[in-house]
Amino acid sequence: MASAVGTLRFLGAAGTVTGSRFLVSTPHARVLVDCGLFQGQKALRLRNWEPFPVSPESLHAVVLTHAHVDHCGYLPALVRAGYHGPVFATRGTAELAAIVLPDAGRLQEEDASFANREGFSKHEPALPLYTEDDARRAAEAIVPVAAGVEREIAPGVRLVLRRAGHILGAASVTLVLEGPPERRLVVSGDLGRSAHPLLCAPEPPDVADWLLVESTYGDREHDDSRVADDFAEAVSETARRGGVVVIPAFAVDRTEGVLFQLRELAASGRIPRLPVFVDSPMALAALRVYRRALAEGWDEVRPELRGRDDVLDPGGLEEVRDPRASRALCEAPGPFVVVSASGMATGGRVLHHLIERLPDPRNSVLLVGYQVRGTRGHRLLSGERNLKMLGRYVPVRAQIRDLAAFSVHADASELVAWLASARHAPRGVFTVHGEPAAAAALAARVDRELGWPIVAARDGEVIRL
Ligand SMILES: [Zn+2]
DSSP: OOOOSOEEEEOSSSSSSSOOOEEEEOSSOEEEEOOOOOOSSHHHHGGGGSOOSSOGGGOOEEEOSOSSHHHHTTHHHHHHTTOOSOEEEOHHHHHHHHHHHHHHHHHHHHHHHHHHHHTOOSSSSOOOSSOHHHHHHHHHTEEEOOTTOOEEEETTEEEEEEEOOSSTTOEEEEEEEOOSSOEEEEEOOSOOOTTOSSBOOOOOOOOOSEEEEEOTBTTOOOOHHHHHHHHHHHHHHHHHTTOEEEEEOOTTTHHHHHHHHHHHHHHTTSSOOOOEEEEOHHHHHHHHHHHHHHHHTOTTBOGGGTTOGGGGOOSSEEEEOSHHHHHHHHHSOSSEEEEESOTTSSSSTHHHHHHHHTTOTTOEEEEOSOOOTTSHHHHHHTTOSEEEETTEEEEOOSEEEEOGGGOSSOBHHHHHHHHHTSSSOOSEEEEESSOHHHHHHHHHHHHHHHOOOEEEOOTTOEEEO
16 A cells, blocks of 8 residues: 555535535644535534534644635634634635634524523523624634635645635635655645626636535526526516515625626616615625625636726616615515625625515525525425424525535536546545535536546545545
């Protein structure tokens, strides 16, 4: 058997799309790639409360692929449990995580105090997983690293980040483990689409001995030909009925994608000009980072959009900051569009909009991102006619539209094309970050089309590198 220089252990995002955490250990260092929160079904969410499998103090470094909570949202819990080392990520991820993490901490605190008030919790008293303060401290530990520059992050471990085109700052991670023999591990992170309206396409993977590839849409193809038509049709029909279009959107990137699309459709006369409200303090904070990235022409922004922060204003954009204005908007008559977080309707202000708008058939709800099983977004997509929200049942009579092609995740063909753009076949590939069917479908396709050794990562499994 070939000698190994270390091990890789799958601590999440194996057989599921959340809780991305991969632990790399060598005789001299321990590095954690991604530090994500488990989301969705309760059995998964409970895993956030398990003690971290190794002592957090024993880690030398953490690397984040991007600022989505399922990739970075466990970091404050790790810091609270005693991790004091550096956290490496791109500038975009550092800036967005400084917005996303405190918000996640605030939601944890709100959920705990709500559970205490209403007496739902089996724990007395219910405690947050971490607080907003913990999250701020965690975000401050992030050290920005430029993409494409190799840097030693732990004894005998070097890091290179490559643009992944998924959201601003998103990167694939290459870890070079000193040998002999030298070993190279590539973790794709979430991969974007070449059709992303604002960001450049993902860079090809670095040369790798071992490669982890996300498989969110490993069994699906996005139909780009329909997405603008479906979007235009949904908005126009709702406007004709005098209804409200509710778009639960991930605060980071989907809000920008939706605003860009609304601007294009309004400019070409395919939808009427309507007021567009962004009702999410976090989405508005992220929007400022995107505007700056566009205005300053960051490398990952599409060249033709550098210097053009106006492309995120569909005309009539209203920024809703005050909670009272948000409540008033819930009762305001249509037609208008409201974009609000969270993207899978698991929490946030969008719940109040849904409670108000779902019972009326004039309204519509557009689902523009991946909906994890067990979330309200997934229930809406599956056609449930009654949805439990904030302790009551809400009848679903509004039109529900699935606009999955809006996703910022590559589809199966794009994943295969990304792998195929590698200069050499790795010795082994693992699918991660996918439901079992999606992961299996991608593995079968890679085996068939590229002939590479590939298997689905199993939770808790340890691989010799
Ligand atoms: Zn992501």
